[in-house]
Amino acid sequence: MATCPPYPTHPPQPPYPGGPLGGSIGHAHWWQRRAVRYGALSALLALSGLVILALVREQTGTEGFLVGLGLAVLPVPLLIAAFRWLDRVAPGPWRNLLFAFAWGACAAALIAIVANSFATRWIATATADPSGADTLGATVIAPVVEESAKAAAVLLVFLFRRRDFTGIVDGVVIAGITATGFAFTENILYLGTAFGTDQLTGDQGITSVTVATFFVRIVMSPFAHPLFTVLTGIGFGIAAASADRQRARRVLVPLCGLLLAMGMHALWNGSSTFGQFGFFGVYAAFMVPAFGLLTWLVIWTRQRELRTVREELPAYVAAGWLAPAEPYALGSMRARRMARDHAAHHFGRPAARAVTRYEAYATSLAFLRHRARRGRAGADFAVRERELLAELWRLRDVARPALDHAARATAPPVPETAPPWPRYGTYGQPAAPYPAHNPYRS
Structure with a gap:
């Protein structure tokens, strides 16, 4: 005798919760085809990687490049693991994270180096004040250029991988991984340059420029660039969770996130101009509280995602x-x-x-x-x-x-409780509980 399967062969689908569907799925344009997009992006990132490698090696030298590479790679696994942990509820595909890291390390870093150098030189020539041009470039030009370059990766994933980009956590993860890649390349440049300076001056030990740079960039603030760009990612995450008809919100919120990222980046870069302890003041008063607040926000959002799973x-x-x-x-x-x-x-x-x-x-x-x-x-x-x-x-x-x-x-254990009705003994009289000690027994 045949037995029925435990589940129906084709269960009925639940009704659409938002009412009748409208519209239709259009055909993809040639530039939307996967092979075209992947081929163009791969070529762009590979070319950017080769150029940025040559530029960094030219500025640091081969030995400085290798030292900078060895030191700059140390925080990368920890940062990537942290962002992957945040993304455990609905983990995105590795290809998105690989693209984000490669964009930050290659394309965004190349854009930043070229644009920052050109802008600083132009300002120095126009004002005949190289020192003022360097300060203006670090506090104004660099935050605008670098955050815009990193935000481009978040925008591309938002536009072309919408199935994988559904909310704040996705925006935080993509933005954080992109900034991790950018910081990796930037740290190679700074640490390699510091090592070259030590080679010229003969400084060694804890007084060397390399040790100081390592302490500030790798030990104290490995999360600086991810923290800035995460603000942009939160803006895109809010836009992804918004309805298509809310066009103003979907445009303005990411722009506000980008402006906040630029502002915090400018405050961080300008901390050295606030006096001897300006860096530590900005670090304690702004960076650490902002890091804690954003960490709480992302963890809270992750718990809300789990609640959505249980409810839907x-x-x-x-x-x-x-x-x-x-x-x-x-x-x-x-x-x-x-x-x-x-x-x-x-x-x-x-x-x-x-x-x-x-x-x-x-x-x-x-x-x-x-x-x-x-x-x-x-x-x-x-x-x-x-x-x-x-x-x-x-x-x-x-x-x-x-x-x-x-x-x-x-599953949480169900506590055992006494029944709400009284227990009855002989002849219908309520039964009293047995005492812990029998007074009639000697």
């Missing part, structure tokens, strides 16, 4: 696409990790990777429905929903047992 996925449970325990498990980072570990322990690493993909698809589905319920989904909502549901259905045999185990293991 029950609609797909009712339609039969998801198991009842999945919204709870997918809305907990601890349960997610436990599900991956359970799958890896019983079925191997391929099963764990399948659970990871299942979690990512389910999270994208929850965000998609959340945007639709708030009237912010595009005309391709139904198509994207079907794609995500198809991927979840394909991976369900591996992911569901693991998520069910994680849900049962992490």
Whole structure:
């Protein structure tokens, strides 16, 4: 006798939460084709990388370049790991992060070096004041040029990878990775130049320029450039979460974020002109509080994303696409990790990777429905929903047992309480609880 499958072959789709769909999906122009975009960007980044390598090596020398490279790479893994941790709820594809880092390290750094040098020389020639030109270039020109160059990477991902760019956390991650790449190249230049200066003057030990530069840029402020550019990323994240009809908001908020990034960058660069302790004053009064505030904002946003997953996925449970325990498990980072570990322990690493993909698809589905319920989904909502549901259905045999185990293991215990009615003893009299000590027993 045949048995019925535990889940329907084709569960019904939940109704569109925002009403009837409008519009249609247009055909992509030739410049929107993936091969054309990837080819052009790869060529641009490769050319920029070669040019910036030659420029930095010319200014620092081969030995200085190698020393600067070895020291500048130290904070990079820590910063990337921090941004990846923030992105664990709905991790974006590695190709976006690779593009962001390469843009910051190559294209944005090249634009900054060329534009800053040209502007500073032009000001020095026009004013016949080289010292004043250097100060103006550091406090005004550099923040505008560098933040604009880094913001271009966030803008490109925002325009061409909208499926991966849905909110504030995505903007923070892309902006932070871009700024990490930019700071990496800039640190090579500064540390390599400092090493060359020490070679000429013979300074060594803790009094050397290299040690001082390393302490300021690598130890004290490795987060400086990411902190500036994250403000731009937050602006683009708010724009991504806004409805298409809110055009003014989608334009003005990213611009405000960019202006804030330029302002904080200018304050940081100008701290050296505020006296002997100006740098430490700006660091303590502005940089550290701003870093703490933005960290709290991003963590709060991440918790809100988990709450969105728990609130939106029950609609797909009712339609039969998801198991009842999945919204709870997918809305907990601890349960997610436990599900991956359970799958890896019983079925191997391929099963764990399948659970990871299942979690990512389910999270994208929850965000998609959340945007639709708030009237912010595009005309391709139904198509994207079907794609995500198809991927979840394909991976369900591996992911569901693991998520069910994680849900049962992490569910909060139900406290045992006494019944609200009195217990009755012999002849219908209420039964009294037994005392801890029997006074009639000697």
